[in-house]
Amino acid sequence: MAVISRGFGGHRRESDPDLPPGQYLTTDFPVLSAGPTPRIHTDEWEFSIATESGAVHKWSWDELHALPIADVDTDIHCVTRWSKLGTHWRGISLDTLFEGVDTSYQYVMEHSYGGYTTNVPLADLMGNKAWIVTEFDGAPLDPEHGGPARLLVPHLYFWKSAKWIRGLVMQKSDQPGFWEQNGYNLYGDPWKEQRYS
Numbered sequence: 001m002a003v004i005s006r007g008f009g010g011h012r013r014e015s016d017p018d019l020p021p022g023q024y025l026t027t028d029f030p031v032l033s034a035g036p037t038p039r040i041h042t043d044e045w046e047f048s049i050a051t052e053s054g055a056v057h058k059w060s061w062d063e064l065h066a067l068p069i070a071d072v073d074t075d076i077h078c079v080t081r082w083s084k085l086g087t088h089w090r091g092i093s094l095d096t097l098f099e100g101v102d103t104s105y106q107y108v109m110e111h112s113y114g115g116y117t118t119n120v121p122l123a124d125l126m127g128n129k130a131w132i133v134t135e136f137d138g139a140p141l142d143p144e145h146g147g148p149a150r151l152l153v154p155h156l157y158f159w160k161s162a163k164w165i166r167g168l169v170m171q172k173s174d175q176p177g178f179w180e181q182n183g184y185n186l187y188g189d190p191w192k193e194q195r196y197s
């Protein structure tokens, strides 16, 4: 008998139109970290956005959770070629966090607890395309996957989704972050296979 793989047991065909070129599907959730997993207690956790004027907008864990929370269903694509379709997250839209932020800079450096950095244009964080997520699959985000909170920018390769996010710094020009300095593409569009520079 014919086996229809779409929608069966979560496996879908490699010809799936939602799968970017050169990617394969996985139902696992691999952990990819450049260093040890930092442990950040939510009572010490803080997120900030710093701009060219010297202003630093800060949110504690409780302040973050006072903001409207969004349900996010999305596909994720790692440059090491695994993709995971239909992942479910909850978090706060970057549009919400940027509401009171005044900047004319167009680029952002993401900074994580532990020192990881990655760069992204501000336009890629706006328009309901990026979130600070605190839940995955109905449970608090695992520390290995970036808990208590990570950035989620799913339309770019997953290295742009900084785990253990600590803050964003507005940048006048697009500067390479950690992996970008080590040969990864400055932008990272999975549909254009922008893997390396």
Ligand SMILES: Nc1nc2c(c(=O)[nH]1)N[C@H]1C(S)=C(S)[C@@H](COP(=O)(O)O)O[C@H]1N2
Pocket: 029, 030, 031, 032, 033, 034, 035, 078, 079, 112, 113, 114, 116, 144, 145, 146, 158, 159, 160, 161, 162, 163, 164
């Ligand atoms: N802080 C931090 N964020 C990070 C990384 C990292 O090493 N440190 N790795 C990136 C890479 S290369 C990928 S593919 C994803 C992996 O996320 P996961 O471990 O939840 O699958 O996180 C990204 N964010």
Ligand SMILES: [Mo]
Pocket: 032, 078, 079, 080, 158, 159
């Ligand atoms: Mo990655």
